[in-house]
Amino acid sequence: MKKIALAVMGVFVASGAFAAEPDWSKVTERKIKLFYPGQSGLEWIMNKADHSAVPDIVDKKRACSKCHEGDANEVGDKIIKGNPAGNSKTQLEPKPISDRAGWVPATFKMAHDGQNLYVRVEWEQPKGGSFGMDKKNDVKLAMMFDGGFADGGAPAIELAERAGCWVTCHNDLRSMKDAKDDKKTKYIKGAALDGGKFMDLIQWRSGKGEKPVDGYIADKRVMEGGKGLVKAEGKKEGNKWVVTFTRTLAGGGTGDHKIEPGKIYDFGFALHDGGAEARYHYVSLNYQFGLDKTVEGVKYYYNVVKQ
Amino acid sequence: MADTQDNKSTNEDSGLINRLKNPPKCSMLRMIVIGVLGGIVIWGGLNTGMEYTNRSEFCTSCHEMQIPFNELKQTVHYKNRSGAAAQCADCHVASSKTPTDYMFKAFQKILAARDVIGHIKGTIDTPEKFEAHRYTMAQRVWERLKERDSKECRNCHDFKYMDPDKQKDRSAVKHEGAVEDGKTCIECHKGVSHHLPKEYLEQLKQGGEKSEG
Numbered sequence: 234m235k236k237i238a239l240a241v242m243g244v245f246v247a248s249g250a251f252a253a254e255p256d257w258s259k260v261t262e263r264k265i266k267l268f269y270p271g272q273s274g275l276e277w278i279m280n281k282a283d284h285s286a287v288p289d290i291v292d293k294k295r296a297c298s299k300c301h302e303g304d305a306n307e308v309g310d311k312i313i314k315g316n317p318a319g320n321s322k323t324q325l326e327p328k329p330i331s332d333r334a335g336w337v338p339a340t341f342k343m344a345h346d347g348q349n350l351y352v353r354v355e356w357e358q359p360k361g362g363s364f365g366m367d368k369k370n371d372v373k374l375a376m377m378f379d380g381g382f383a384d385g386g387a388p389a390i391e392l393a394e395r396a397g398c399w400v401t402c403h404n405d406l407r408s409m410k411d412a413k414d415d416k417k418t419k420y421i422k423g424a425a426l427d428g429g430k431f432m433d434l435i436q437w438r439s440g441k442g443e444k445p446v447d448g449y450i451a452d453k454r455v456m457e458g459g460k461g462l463v464k465a466e467g468k469k470e471g472n473k474w475v476v477t478f479t480r481t482l483a484g485g486g487t488g489d490h491k492i493e494p495g496k497i498y499d500f501g502f503a504l505h506d507g508g509a510e511a512r513y514h515y516v517s518l519n520y521q522f523g524l525d526k527t528v529e530g531v532k533y534y535y536n537v538v539k540q
Numbered sequence: 541m542a543d544t545q546d547n548k549s550t551n552e553d554s555g556l557i558n559r560l561k562n563p564p565k566c567s568m569l570r571m572i573v574i575g576v577l578g579g580i581v582i583w584g585g586l587n588t589g590m591e592y593t594n595r596s597e598f599c600t601s602c603h604e605m606q607i608p609f610n611e612l613k614q615t616v617h618y619k620n621r622s623g624a625a626a627q628c629a630d631c632h633v634a635s636s637k638t639p640t641d642y643m644f645k646a647f648q649k650i651l652a653a654r655d656v657i658g659h660i661k662g663t664i665d666t667p668e669k670f671e672a673h674r675y676t677m678a679q680r681v682w683e684r685l686k687e688r689d690s691k692e693c694r695n696c697h698d699f700k701y702m703d704p705d706k707q708k709d710r711s712a713v714k715h716e717g718a719v720e721d722g723k724t725c726i727e728c729h730k731g732v733s734h735h736l737p738k739e740y741l742e743q744l745k746q747g748g749e750k751s752e753g
Contacts, residue, residue: 282744282745282746285728286710286714289713289714289717293717295713295717299709299713300709300710300713300714301709301710302709303708303709303710304708304709304710320744321744321745
């Protein structure tokens, strides 16, 4: 039964069908940096001429986070200003944006109760005017995650455990460098809904009367079909935004991944601020989570503890 | 008979050779003093000559060397927070600071004669000519550094003394990988002191070698 609460700022729609959110004060907080990626599609990331770390990614299985968690802010600042980036000194933002920050400090917390996964993301309102691309929504926050993999295994989507959301981001998408079709949205190469080769997508939108999105990304981005998102809410407290998602572990809809114990899931966040669309968002690097599972030595892994 | 031959050869030899063959009698003490002093003068002279010609002022007295020197001045290897600057010779002549490596240093000095010949012939005496030869010259230096396991870099930088916590993650990860793979500094850090040759940059664009200088 799909019931979705209206995600109106500061309005909480209470319903008996909804599980209660955990006591967030007891949940571990993880600081992350949402940064401006410009036109750094997967092809740029995986091209050695552009990005010197390609052998590390391919041969040593290094994840983006392993190298860039510390300097994602610098990367974002560099890109948004149109400064040269990477080996090839590429200008990854062809239209430099002077009035916006290159990155946004954010935090997330995650918990579960055996039924639902609860996600809470907070960030400070970044400076900058409106892009005016999305007339309805000034702010959108999305989370993307894959179908997970067991210890020693690999995710269904190649590179997902290293590149996170970048497996959906390509040079030929709308607003990207080689765009030929302004309708072309995110996709995964070799996507297969029945093979688990898709990214689950949930999104909260700030617009009045706008419904949360429970979709997925396979051979294109689909903003519906999911049955797992119980609730998505967002509110602004002073200068701080707080967005929470309640998502069933079972999923069950089209493009819904089942979240089960024992697996490690790859995920990331995207923030479209100031009515931004397409590439004009802030994104997180790749992260991983698992239910009540400890993973040693992976600093971008988050253990989702049962509350 | 022998006397006759001696006299004969003495007559044929010049004064100096004659004196060397028949040194004047002198005390052992005097010989030692002269030997030690002579040794100091010769060795000191060699060393002074080596160090005198290792100064960047000496290198840049040939005007074409102002080109790479001005490039160096723009980099962190010349001007930085702590004021530890590298001079031309630190990378282009430096020994590995091992006691037995003086020969290498001397050999580099002899090779530097090529630069003098180049200067006389005017091979790279304009920025355009310098640019035309930049790739050849750079490859020569890269090759030498690689062969010597970037010893010139390691005179100041050493994996052993690096503090990964003070490095950016990406640098720490790269260095960890470099140690694993037995890589040497110059393989990643080309162009840290001088502009990269355009041919090399072109190669990079084609997906060739990598540099993070």
